Amino acid sequence: MSEQVEFRNVSFRYQEDAPRVLKDVDFSIDRGEWVAIIGHNGSGKSTIAKLMNGLLFAESGEVRVSGEVIGEENVWDVRKQVGMVFQNPDNQFVGTTVRDDVAFGMENRGIPREDMLRKVPESLKAVQMEAYEEHEPHRLSGGQKQRVAIAGVLAVAPDYMILDEATAMLDPKGRQEILETVRNVQQESDLTLITITHDLNEIVAADRVIVMNEGEVWFEGTPREVFSHKEALSRIGLDVPFVAKLTEELRSQGVHVKEEPLNHEEMVEELWNLRSKM
Amino acid sequence: MELTFKDVNYIYSPGTPFEYRALENFSMHVPSGSFAAVIGHTGSGKSTLIQHINGLLQPTEGTVQVGGFVIEAGKKNKHLRDLREKTGIVFQYPEHQLFEETVEKDIAFGPKNFGVEEAEIEQRVADALEAVQLSEEMKDKSPFDLSGGQMRRVAIAGVLAMKPEVLVLDEPTAGLDPRGQKEMMEMFYRLHEQEGLTTVLVTHSMEDALTYADSVVIMNEGKKFMEGEPLEVFKQKEQLRDVQLDVxxxxxxxxxxxxxxxxxxxxxxxxxxxxxxxxxxxxxxxxxxx
Structure with a gap:
């Protein structure tokens, strides 16, 4: 029973006469795994996220979380397990101060006050927003809002965390820091992490990648496997990391790069090994 | 139109516990027709800066000059309306600002508000749609039936229909897929060249700054930290890392x-x-x- 999120032949459309945005989608995600879901805009990624915590229900097929099919009767229990951060945190703020906002999710789950008093500053510190406890969420910058929204989810320590483009407004450094924070939490607490993203660093860091295209699962594999399909990815509107592009250029010039380097360090090692053979 | 910031300070909520200095002795000059990028980590003052360009914010101290318009601290600004007609700002996620029933009405809203004549508006809507590479048939659709990327293009068309001379772009590609990002930046660059616009791009993407900008300003804690030709600035790796930026x-x-x-x-x-x-x-x- 290690499969924690399961999509079994899931189809979905927003209106009866509209085309299907998900077609027969089938995959599973294990406990403690970090899976990145990528794909062009409109490929169905966010719909998948919304099906995972019962904001939407499948038209056909089954969505299971922790073994249970999500339906009207258990949706509130599912939402307690699945923490979700959207791209635009404005739609998610409820509190008048950052502190209230972070506390809101815990309050809803009936977490005792003494725990809340401890966890609010802890979570804000994790996203480097501890200096903003008294601030009004609406006055923060886009990136700061995203940090607070993530703190709100960290505070409730869910079993599953879905980040839907949740760091898109952060600068690259901030994004990296938040990812490290989330990854540490994931490894310490057996959190299952699902990130929906276009950020190449985020994709490279994941354990596994699901590539969506026009509502279908187009490919599933490790980041290395995914990025070895540069041509095909670019046909469906996606990009590959700088080192993957450089690898291809080197190969087209007759340099025999053996592995598929994924980051700078691996690429530099390849060059080091190739050096005497050039 | 050229753009000049001279010793600008801006303080939010002065005299309250929330008092916060978002811009400090900030100066910059963008020559007419050139393309400037502004980079800085979250909260470095970029958004405050661009809101000065069309007078949404007035400096607490200092002067902002846009072409012939001058916005000065402590003075009442009479010509804001004219200034706003000339400066188009594409805010983050501009598609959240769409509200009309049809694409055409949404694009026409700005020019109508500024008293542009009907026939002229029609022409501008057609031109703006073409500029953002949306087909003519789109104009009768509801903007809310479009995809995210198309909605963003409609919002941008609304800005372009004002025929601005200065175009300010606040992270215009956030949330788009890689192909969409590239197409959007190429569209802005083409417009910049064709229309002779003065363009200010706020971005986190060093790559975009390097590809499209003539000059770059690096912001840190409300101050100008570095300025110059992008490649030269980006070669100062240590300095950039000092302010939490990557090269x-x-x-x-x-x-x-x-x-x-x-x-x-x-x-x-x-x-x-x-x-x-x-x-x-x-x-x-x-x-x-x-």
Whole structure:
């Protein structure tokens, strides 16, 4: 029973006469795994996220979380397990101060006050927003809002965390820091992490990648496997990391790069090994 | 239209516990028709800066000059309406500001508000749709039936329909997929060239700044930290890292190549193919078997 999120032949459309945005989608995600879901805009990624915590229900097929099919009767229990951060945190703020906002999710789950008093500053510190406890969420910058929204989810320590483009407004450094924070939490607490993203660093860091295209699962594999399909990815509107592009250029010039380097360090090692053979 | 900030200070909520200085002695100059990028980490003052360009914010101290318009601290500004007609700002996620029943009405809203004549408006809507590469048939659709990327293009068309001379872009590609990002930036660059716009791009993407901008300003804690030609600025790696910014990926990679392999390759915006060639020829110097 290690499969924690399961999509079994899931189809979905927003209106009866509209085309299907998900077609027969089938995959599973294990406990403690970090899976990145990528794909062009409109490929169905966010719909998948919304099906995972019962904001939407499948038209056909089954969505299971922790073994249970999500339906009207258990949706509130599912939402307690699945923490979700959207791209635009404005739609998610409820509190008048950052502190209230972070506390809101815990309050809803009936977490005792003494725990809340401890966890609010802890979570804000994790996203480097501890200096903003008294601030009004609406006055923060886009990136700061995203940090607070993530703190709100960290505070409730869910079993599953879905980040839907949740760091898109952060600068690259901030994004990296938040990812490290989330990854540490994931490894310490057996959190299952699902990130929906276009950020190449985020994709490279994941354990596994699901590539969506026009509502279908187009490919599933490790980041290395995914990025070895540069041509095909670019046909469906996606990009590959700088080192993957450089690898291809080197190969087209007759340099025999053996592995598929994924980051700078691996690429530099390849060059080091190739050096005497050039 | 040229754009000049002179010793601008801006303080939010002065005299309250929330008092916060978002801009400090900030000066910059963007010549007419040039393309400037503004980079800085979250909360460095970029958004405050751009809200000064069309007078949404008035400096607490100092002067902002946009073409012939001057916005000064402490003075009542009479010509804001004219200024706003000339400066188009594309805010983050501009599609959230769409509200009309049809694409056409939404694009026409700005010009109508500024008293542009009907026939002229019709022409402008058609031109703006073409500029953002949306087809004519789109104009009768509800903007809310479009995809995210199309909605953003409609919002941008609404800004373009005002025929601005200064175009300010606040992270215009956030949330788009990689192809969408590239197409959008190329669209802005084409407009910049064709219309002779003065363009200010706020971005986190060092790569975009390097590709499109004539100059770059690096912001840190409300102050100007660095300024200059993008490639020259980005080569100052240590300084950038001091303010929590990364250097463009290609420069970071070449630095690692130099540290590990002792081979220094000069980056001069060469293509990836040329870079691969530089690498092979540099690394191939040696015993040369095979």
């Amino acid at each position: 463009p990926e290609v420069l970071a990679f070449l630095e690692k190549v130099e540290n590990r392999l002792g081979v220094a390759i000069d980056y001069r915006k060469q293509s990836l193919a040329e870079l691969a060639k530089d690498l092979t020829s540099e690394l191939g110097r040696g015993d040369g078997h095979e």
